[in-house]
Amino acid sequence: MKQIRHTTASTYFFARFGALWRMCMVEHPRHGGYLAPGGHVREERNEPPEDAAVREAVEESGYRPRLLPAPLPSGYPHPGVAGPWWTVDMGAGPDGRADVRHLHRDHIFVGVVALPYEPQGTPELPVRWVDRDELEVLDTPMDTRVLGAHLFKVIDAAVRPHAAGAPDEELAAELLRRQELDQEVRLLPRAARTPEAMERWKQIDLDNRIWLEQLVAARGWPGISEVGKPAAAALWLLAQHSDPAPDFQRQCRDLLADAILAGEADPHHGALLEDRVRVAQGRPQVYGTQLLADEAGELSPAPIWDAERVEQRRLEVGLEPMQDYLRACRRTAAG
Template sequence: MCTAGPGAWDAAAMDVRHETASVYLFARFGPLWRLGVIEHPRHGGWMVPGGHTRPGEGPEQAAVRETIEETGYRPRLLPAAGRTLPADYPHPEAMPAEPPPGSAPWWAVAIPAGPDRRHPERHTHVDHVHVGVVDRPYGPRGPAEHPFRWVTASELETLDAPADNRILGAALFELMPATTAAGRSRTPLDDDLRRELLRRRDIDQAFRTSLPATVTEEVAAQWAAMDNDNTEWLRQVIDRAGWPGRSLCGDEASDAAWLLAQHADRRPHLQEAWVDLLAEAVTAGDAEPRHLAFLEDRISVRATREQWFGTQHHKSLTGQWEPISVRDLEGVDQRRAENGLESLSENTKRINDSN
């Protein structure tokens, strides 16, 4: 979305209006928030994804489509929060003539735009500004039209980007923790759920730590029965109350819920549904990032894909435990650190020392 300076904005340009949509796309990498930006294909520099709406398309649809096309990520748009624009934001608010039903932009702003290959005249973009998140940011889900990167708040300050992107992006960085956490708080804690999660965790761990060197058919059947019962019980909890995060059952029981989900391998379709719910909880600060790292890897390894975090190991031909194939091995320790995990070499050594 190409914009021009205020000098290019005159009365004639204001009369030529084009509907656009943009997305300030955030992701949480452990405790650190980052903003997603694309490199502009014609003018260089970096900016948030966005573009013109298509005939018959509302701004919300355009925001999602443009983000997928330009970044490879599907955004989860956050509902409008009724915030005011920063005082130094350079563009005035401008409501569209006929706001489309169901759209959820945080703001609509009037941005002067110079001639481009599709619109040879000076004109005004009525830009519907959305705010979205990517809950599983390690690797896009599809191809991207443009170079894409995640930047921190400090990197944004000096980024070669339009002033409006830097000003509004900086303000939104401050709002993300509270905005994503909104609606997840539940009081009082569900103490019955907490106790049951801890009870099931204790039984699970006692059984696994007492497994004999050779697992008989009888023990294997008991193992499967325990995991299946825990999985079905957890499914009912999640269907009723959502992911059991800290706000619902406390830190220790939330950890227990993740453990039961890790052991739900006999129903992989549930794990694949739960990882998205867990990812939303992590974005909201309601679950541990390391939980998501483990479940992401478990699903990837089962699907014969490379894992991102190296949490899943197997025995090599020499009898030593080693991580199953890891994607981008050079960056794995940074990803692990972001998610509260020790280095891969330290983890692998600890696993071998304890076995």
């Protein structure tokens, strides 16, 4: 009797929580315990395995991962192409597609999501993000634990740019110049904020935003290896102050999140811009960085999603505790 074999696809995908990598797992009702998202390839529809891997991830977890090529040796001159990192045959018990034991030829992909607090859909299964230590004690099959442990060791290399951009001192200097202008108008004493000064503030922000839009359109989001940490901070600041262009600011949020994945930007800048975008959309913020003034002028955080865990999230991205942050902001506002 010929062995029944079905084609399946699964995705081990990761996100950065500050400096910490976590892997997305789903609690499977039929198999029990936690697994990487995955399922059958729709061969009757000629579905490619990579499409099935992403589709199953979206359906089961709510996240749409970006698939990664396997890391190549240092110095290899050609870019990799995203595809299965491994193809394995696994025994499977009877299911909805076969009433006897059979084989799953599983195409195993690896991916990332840049915004772990921003799922694209409603998950079909309970979702859990686990770090390397949690994986070792998680209720999960041995093969999942072995592959997951290996991937935690190589995920950094897998998301690094294939060839980092050469340092651009001219661009770094221009970013720092524009940051100086940005801060010059914002640090004016209240008594000096004349109508002429406020008009200059508005014009500087507009000029900076137009320049930033052109930069991003021409070359994407320059990373730390290209412009250095001070200029990378200036780049974030210009995006943070692009409020009059919410669609562009959201684009910057996404580009910055990708740079953080690759280790090319500071996670706490991503947290600040994420909150800025969410509050502008009328949604609860994640990190509690955006403050609103009441009628008496007292500053308090705009609504926070899952406020009970906000301190943990702030710690992960390098932000100070909420009370320290509030105290400093209120002191600055009073001065």
